[in-house]
Amino acid sequence: MKNIANFLFEVGMLKRTPRTGFQFLGSGAESVAEHSFRTAMIGYTLAQMDGKVDVSRVLQMCLFHDIPEARIGDLNYVNKKYVNVDENKAIDDLAVQLPFGDDYRATLHEFNVRETREAQLAHDADQLEMVLSLKERKDLGNRNADEWYPFSKLRLKTEIAKELAETIWETDSSKWWFDDNHNWWVNGRNE
Secondary structure (H helix, E strand, O other), rough: HHHHHHHHHHHHHHHEOOOOOHHHHOOOOOEEHHHHHHHHHHHHHHHHHOOOOOOHHHHHHHHHHHHHHHHHHOEEEEEEOOOOOOHHHHHHHHOOOOOOHHHHHHHHHHHOOOHHHHHHHHHHHHHHHHHHHHHHHHOOOOOOHHHHHHHHHHHOHHHHHHHHHHHHHOOOOOOOOOOOOOOHHHOOOOO
C-alpha cells in the first residue's frame, strides 16, 4: 500500500508542475494535471466519435501520457532541441513500484509508438488540448497564437481531429455560455 500511496502523491505533483510552453506564448498558464484532464475529455470525445476504438484504452493513455513529467518536468519544444531526457527510465522506475506497473509501462509504450488507432487518437487529443488553449489565448488578444496553430494542426493524424481543430479555431471560446437571451443577461431571469 505504501507504493500506491507514493504513486498517488507522485501523480499529485502534476498539479504543481507547470506547462512550460506558455512562457514562450507570452500569456496563459496551465499545470500538467489541468492539461491531462482536458486531454482525457478530448480523448473520450474523439473515441466516441470514432466509434470503432476501445474508449477506455484511449482514456487510459490520455490520463497516463504525462505522468513521467512528475519526475522529468514538462519539456516544451525549445527545451527538447537541447535537453536529452530518459523518459523510459522515469517510466521504468515508477513501473517497478506498482502492482500494475506492466500495464502502466505497456500503456505508455503504446502511446509513444503511435501504431494503434487508440494511440493516434490519444496523441490527437493531446494536440487538440493545445489547440483549445491557443484559441482561448487568441480570443483574449494573444497574437502569437495564430503563429502556433498551424504547427499544432500539422501534428494531428486523424481526420476527425483535423476537422475538430478547424471548428475549434472558427469558434469563439466564450460563446458556449453566452447565449442570445438578452432578458436573462439584463434581469437575471426569463421574462
